[in-house]
Amino acid sequence: MDTNWLYVLLQKSTQDPLERLKLGNVILTEVSQRKVSPHPKLVNDFLDVMSGWLTGSNFKVSTIGLEILDAALRTSPEVLASYYFDRLAVLIERMGDAKVQVREMAINLCLKLAYLENSSPVMLLDRLCVPGTGFEHKQWLVKVGSLNILREFLSSSFALVYQQSIGLIPQLCRLTNDPNSEVRDASTACLIDLMVYGGKPIVQKIANTKLINEQKMSTLLQRYESTIATRGDLPPKHSIIPMETGTPNRNTLLRRSLRSPAKIIHSSASTTSFTSSARLSTPPRSGVSSPSSITPILSPLSLPSPAVSSGGGGMSRSRDLGRSSLRAPSMSSSSRYRSSSCAPGAQCSITVDDFKKAFTAVPKISIYSNSDVREKLEVARTVLQNANEDWSKRANQLKLIRSVVIHSDESIDRRLLISSINELADAVDFSIRDLRSQIVREAAITCSFLFETFGNDVRHVAETVMGAALAQVAVSTKIMASSAATLSVFIVQKIQTRQIFTCLSEISNxxxxxxxxxxxxxxxxxxxxxxxxxxxxxxxxxxxxxxxxxxxxxxxxxxxxxxxxxxxxxxxxxxxxxxxxxxDPAKQKMLRDGVSSSSSSLNSDRENNNQKSNQNHQNISQKFLSQRSASAVDKSQVLSVFSKPQTTPSRPSAMNSRLPKSSTSSFSAVRSSGYGQTTPLRAKTPNEGGGSKSSSSSPSTSTHQSSIQRVASNLGSSSFVASLTQEQASSLQSAMDLAKDELSRNNEDDEFLLGEVRKTQDTVDQILKACASSSINEKREGLMGLAQVISGDLDEVECKKIGDTLSRLLAEGNQSLILNILESIQAFVRLHYRNLDPWIKLALGKLFSKLATDSLPNVKSALLATQKTFLQTFDPPTQLKSVCEFMCDPVHLLVPRARLALLEYICILFEEIWPEDSRCLARETRLDTEYTRAAVRKMFQWMFDPRIGAILMPACERLVCALFALNAADFTMIFGDLPQDCRDWAYRILQLNGQQQRNTVPTVVEKFDKEISNNNYKPCPLEEPIIQKPSILKPVESIRKPEFSTSEYRKSTVHLARNHMEQANYIRNQLDAMREFDRPERVNEAMANLHGMMCEGSFTLWNQFFDELLDTVYQILSTLSQTIRKKLALRILQKMCTAQATKLFDSTEIAISKVLQCACSSEDSTMSVAAEDCLRCLASHLPLPRIVHISRRILTQDDDDQRGILILKMLTRMFQDIDIDELQMIIDDVAPCFVTAYESMSSTVRKCAVFGLVALVQRIGQQRMEPHLKRLNASKP
Known part of the structure; x- marks a missing residue:
């Protein structure tokens, strides 16, 4: 019966993949034509079978299963929608399939399910938010698919998913820290879309979560601002629900989405929504038409929208039946999912013909004068540059530009018209970069029309939009990609400038x-x-x-x-x-096969025979042939003598007149066409035809094969050579050798021969291939040729190739060529150093490794000379950055002597090159950078390694002294974030070497362990004022601290020490700025200024401002903002404690609690170092009983291990600073706390407890501590 057709087919399902594929084709055909019965058991059986197919391991079975589910949902949505939601977990799992096609089909099916009659995006998003699925799935591909679905909902149905999106903000923020890079990119894109559609309230909510670190948040804000400035498809303001108003009922939103489906339909949506790999629009609804839906205006390039179909649901199903009867769904889907590019035949793609048809599809206007043209184009430029303008108005203005050009008669000044069009370059470039497909398409059509009409006169427009057009080619939306691709074709055809080719070259990689x-x-x-x-x-x-x-x-x-x-x-x-x-030979064969397949079918044996008669006349003049009779010229010998043997593989040439067309085919094609059998060099019997095979098939020996191979390398025709015997091959080779010798001699017939083709000069690639040869002689010749090439002009690509080759040669370490290699490197660096900045890192790494291994005196001196060339030629900051990055790169594992060579290189750079280089002096380049800090930390890591520390210790000491002598202020800031042991060691080294007497920062060196500062200023010496110029910040610094890009140094405040009036005004202004928590850059700048005053001794009004300053510092330490530099606040608190300790006696507990809160809530890994220093300062200056009281309370009542660790470290340092008599008084109060901490589950807490107990034993002795040590748990390790 008709109602049981699905039941009958399901009974035939087996486990065999081939049987499933056959059955799947039948089910797909029937499901596309018939509705599924609403019987629950039948539907459940159907979906159970399909779920089994989807969860199987066969790719084709999964694909056909998804196509069946899509076709069934298209024909019976009212029956299957609720059942699909029950089995949505299967589709979610398929979103993590290894095949791209399966993943995209599963995502598109989920999107189609969300826009059905009885469902909505809200329901699908609820399923994706279930723990363990969707956004929290263990498979990263499922997370990426879920995020893509969320992005689609944000762009098409933002009002519906608004509340759910707000609830997903913490989850999206956590996904930005996912181990997988694609998940991080997708979650970042979701956050940016949410910020763009939701506005500043959403931005504030994301910032308030504190789940994104400062650097990522700044990057998000930058991308958000750039997106706001460029995109033109933002939703209307009334569609975004304000955060202050009451939240509408969810059922109301659902009903609203069902009543007004056309509000979320894109006019560029395709009718086959399932197989489209672009952003999916709202699928067509069968049997429902909304009276409030707006019919889009169709341009000549508009695709039929499902919302405008007049036939209702019946017509939609009839079209589906027509398509499914031809078995189109599976074939079209597989071809489309194979690539997302805009092939000429791809759905939704736009071709050149479509563009030309749309050139004149514009509204008719009347133009009366030149001023009228200028006014209309100016209005168009204003509208196109306004991102907040409605997209339909911008599309109409793009059509208006074409209309102005079309309807401008001869009375309009052509020069004025072209000038006005060239002024539209930025506006149309903005439209090409738009995210709405209609705008991109109209802009591409308008630009193509302008290039077709005016050609090279509007080259400014072409050069401006070329980059945007090439960028849009890579997008997944077919209309946008194909429009951009067609536009680029028009540009290349009509605009012939060097700038256009430069744009093409930039996308080659x-x-x-x-x-x-x-x-x-x-x-x-x-x-x-x-x-x-x-x-x-x-x-x-x-x-x-x-x-x-x-x-x-x-x-x-x-x-x-x-x-x-x-x-x-x-x-x-x-x-x-x-x-x-x-x-290489493989690619050469590919070219032969390609030409063969394209040209062999066009040639016949008759054409070959006709052309063979003319083949032997090549390279012989008519004068020569006219003086000799036909019997005097042996054409076959002429061919064999004057055919120069090829030393490279033969290359096909479709336009080469020296060979017949069939000779351009591959060897296999030559055998099939019979080209070699008609060669005059081999006699044929009368019975042999032009296309017959050779009768010579005698067995060949190894000598025979070698002879044939030698001839084959010269002739390049395997069918002819394979038919030769050993004697014939030897004779032919002898004749060819004789011909080669004769060609080099002068003879009486030379006047009749055409001139020889001159030999082309060796290119850079050929020389580099010779340098990469395994032969020493070829390498030596290559180096000689390379010396000549280096002396000429080279572009960046050639410099990169030569640099990579020289690096490989240096790493090989051939002793016979090492001196030549080093000489080539020195010449290369001296002549082309401006293009070699990216190469420094690799070259210096090879040089350090070579210095560590070579011990010959002459090689050593050559290596040092090469190193000196690097030092004297390149920009010192560039050298420092490259060496530091190489030093910290975990991929490069240097031997100890190579590390020593690297440290000595930096020492020479700091001691000899940097102070004398005028470029550094003029720019006042900073040393306090991220890569310098990382290199210093790496240096201490090497130095404390017991295996190599003794070798590197002298170089490390020399480097510390050189860095301090070069810039003491930057030295102070770099070492301020290092552990206390490293700072103490550096302080001792500076004392031993006498560097502490430098007059620029005497106070900083004398109290180095207590007054380390990391603020953003440089003290100005009073004796010799230096004219300071703004320094050039590194790109890394500008990204890390964008707020400090305007001013790098703080002005000196020493003059305020005696002028109390100005000092009070200055401090008041800074305190007011410190309270502007919504402007972190102002807070950081104000804290840096006040800390600088305290360091310079110019802060003297303690009685007036101490309480207010302390309250402000407490507020800063309590804030959750990660962009405020709380380390500066801690150092200000240290200064206040050192200068006015008595004023802090009453707030000892508050001060310690604020420091602990700041350290535990910060995401900065270096915050604990600053907190430890601050706690040590507080413990040394504040009343001892209060310190002990608050410490005991925290250790006994607080379960936070991090707070306990900081308190234990503070007490341990305090034991070393206070007198023994004071320590004897508090020993019975603090020792039990350390014994209790020893029982902790945390190994770090136990470690700190052991250090504290050891410090107590060393200060007061074993006997005094014996009662407390007896209570230690002996089972603890």
């Missing part, structure tokens, strides 16, 4: 295969359409791009590259020959 594929297609267009005058200067670069396309990892890009190569071979055969010689 793109990670997007779509961009690389489009580049290969554009190269073919460029080669065929550009003038020779414009191509000649860049022909070498074009060849490099074509070669890269041929060797690309993407198959379609390689196909496009071969097409570009064929076009290049047709027009510039010499350049194509060079590309062919540089390719």
């Amino acid at each position: 793109s990670k997007s295969k779509e961009q690389r594929r489009q580049l290969a297609n554009l190269l073919e267009t460029l080669i065929s359409t550009w003038d020779s005058k414009n191509k000649q200067p860049i022909l070498k670069n074009i060849a490099s791009l074509v070669q890269a396309a041929i060797c690309d990892a993407d198959g379609e890009t390689r196909v496009a590259g071969r097409k570009a190569f064929a076009k290049l071979e047709q027009l510039h055969s010499a350049t194509a020959d060079q590309i062919f010689r540089d390719l």
